[in-house]
Amino acid sequence: MHAELKQKIEDKKSIIGVIGLGYVGLPLISAFFNKGFKALGFDVDPAKVDALNAGKSYIKHINSKEVTDWRESGRFEATADASRMAEADVLLICVPTPLSDSRDPDLAYVEQTTESIAKTLRKGQLIILESTTYPTTTRDVMLPILEKSGLKAGDDFYLAYSPEREDPGNPDFTAAGIPKVVGGYDPTSLDLATTLYSQAIVKVVPVSSCEVAEACKILENTYRAVNIALVNELKTLFDRMGIDVWEVINAAKTKPFGFQAFYPGPGLGGHCIPIDPFYLTWLARKQGLTTRFIELAGEVNSRMPEYVITRLAEFLNENGKPIKGSKILLLGVAYKKDVDDPRESPSFVLMEELLRRGADLSYNDPHVPKLPKMRHHDLPAMESLELTPESLQEQDCVLIATDHSAYDYEFIVKHARMVLDTRNATVNVASEREKIYKA
Structure with a gap:
């Protein structure tokens, strides 16, 4: 046979x-x-x-x-x-x-x-x-x-x-x-x-x-999760110090050996990286061991949506507004740029928390025209809001959660009152930098 x-x-x-x-x-x-x-x-x-x-x-x-x-x-x-x-x-x-x-x-x-x-x-x-x-x-x-x-x-x-x-x-x-x-x-x-x-x-x-093939996949994704957690943690520190973590990473990656660039964001998404490390920690518990390093990385990455919400509250407060009642437009519900895959996207955590705090929430994603039903998230039916000068001007804040290439960031910044950028998407926007905040 x-x-x-x-x-x-x-x-x-x-x-x-x-x-x-x-x-x-x-x-x-x-x-x-x-x-x-x-x-x-x-x-x-x-x-x-x-x-x-x-x-x-x-x-x-x-x-x-x-x-x-x-x-x-x-x-x-x-x-x-x-x-x-x-x-x-x-x-x-x-x-x-x-x-x-x-x-x-x-x-x-x-x-x-x-x-x-x-x-x-x-x-x-x-x-x-x-x-x-x-x-x-x-x-x-x-x-x-x-x-x-x-x-x-x-x-x-x-x-x-x-x-x-x-x-x-x-x-x-x-x-x-x-x-x-x-x-x-x-x-x-x-x-x-x-x-x-x-x-x-x-x-x-x-x-x-x-078993070796199974462990290989877990290693690949745990490697990414741990390194993303590292830059996410450095981001919170450098933000406190007034240092641009994106500029730091771009400088570090000029080293031709011993460094690979990973980038911070509002949390982890996709069907692998947010999940696979927890498979390994579960397996370790069955063996009577702990994987503290991996668990810590999971905790850091899981806290990032909360960090973004905290920064949003701070920046809105500077403009005399609370989250409650503010019009917030979230850009991008796919878990990464230029895809239509929403699985495990941190955008859903952000949306749930904004709604819980009383925000007047809407979203736009050129790849996800309707908000899909998600296994672990309870959100109302919503459709992607068209980006026009009027729709942008109506918002108290535009929150960039996924940096799709389709977005015209000059246009967005020009017409928005305030932009909270979690992906460094507005780095090349030349004008009206005073409207842009990083988180």
């Missing part, structure tokens, strides 16, 4: 099933489709399935023309029917792995998906988890569920882990252009997973186990 599946992959005759048609799943489909594979997409959301089968994309960096091409080729179909998972030779799992209310890993989506696979699991299939998780998930959580089918991993089916690596909004890094780390349950599974990704990904990096 191993040789047969490997040959089928190399001949591009294997069907690639992708479970979870979101910001990770759709780029994966694109990567394999572009290399001649047939793809079958699975999602529990019928709206996503219907949109894709109609040739429409709901993700900015996968355009509708591309999805239309998939459909017209006859090599792609989306479905909500989990029983069709048996049709795929390879199943790539790209489902959410959020945190629970107590900040413990919530593997409900992974477990439910694995249960669905187990019901139709057949001999010769390759199952790969891509969702970000903690080390041992593939072996200790997925494997027992899959083997309830009566089939044995390494003999009847194959199992591997390969962490997703996406950088939404960065045109230099597509799913096909980012090296793939792969760990297998056994050497045969590793060989098949490496062969698979080698057909569509620029470089494959095999490692000795699923």
Whole structure:
């Protein structure tokens, strides 16, 4: 079976099933489709399935023309029917792995998906988890569920882990252009997973186990979280001292060795960096250890929205206004610039706190025309406010939370009464600097 599946992959005759048609799943489909594979997409959301089968994309960096091409080729179909998972030779799992209310890993989506696979699991299939998780998930959580089918991993089916690596909004890094780390349950599974990704990904990096691949993803994102926490903490200190942290970072990054620039902001967003370090602290507690360094970084980053609100209150106070009753326009609800992805965005924390304090709140985001429903945030239905001279002049403060390239910052500063900039977006605005405050 191993040789047969490997040959089928190399001949591009294997069907690639992708479970979870979101910001990770759709780029994966694109990567394999572009290399001649047939793809079958699975999602529990019928709206996503219907949109894709109609040739429409709901993700900015996968355009509708591309999805239309998939459909017209006859090599792609989306479905909500989990029983069709048996049709795929390879199943790539790209489902959410959020945190629970107590900040413990919530593997409900992974477990439910694995249960669905187990019901139709057949001999010769390759199952790969891509969702970000903690080390041992593939072996200790997925494997027992899959083997309830009566089939044995390494003999009847194959199992591997390969962490997703996406950088939404960065045109230099597509799913096909980012090296793939792969760990297998056994050497045969590793060989098949490496062969698979080698057909569509620029470089494959095999490692000795699923656990190493899982830990690699956690390291990558914890590294970023810790370094962002460092500059966030320095920002609060340097603000107190009247030093521009952005100028400090720009000076430091001229050093050609021993320094990598990270930038402060109003908090952490996205589906990885705010979450992954807590997976590691949870795992450490299970081992009877503490990860104080990582936990401290999480605390620093989690405090940043509160710091922004405090600075806003100070600056409004200087102008004789309280937050309560003030008209505040928040720019950007996506978690990073030039994307339409709002997951874990600190903007939602800012909005909740502003509403709690009685602000008259509105928002603008060219990539998010309607405020989406978020799992952990309770906000009223809102639509993006058009930026006009009149709408800007009506605001007591414009708060820049996400520095989208589409914004004309000269225009914004010109017409706003006051701008609170959390991203250094107004650095090149030449006039009316007295209106700009940093946080």
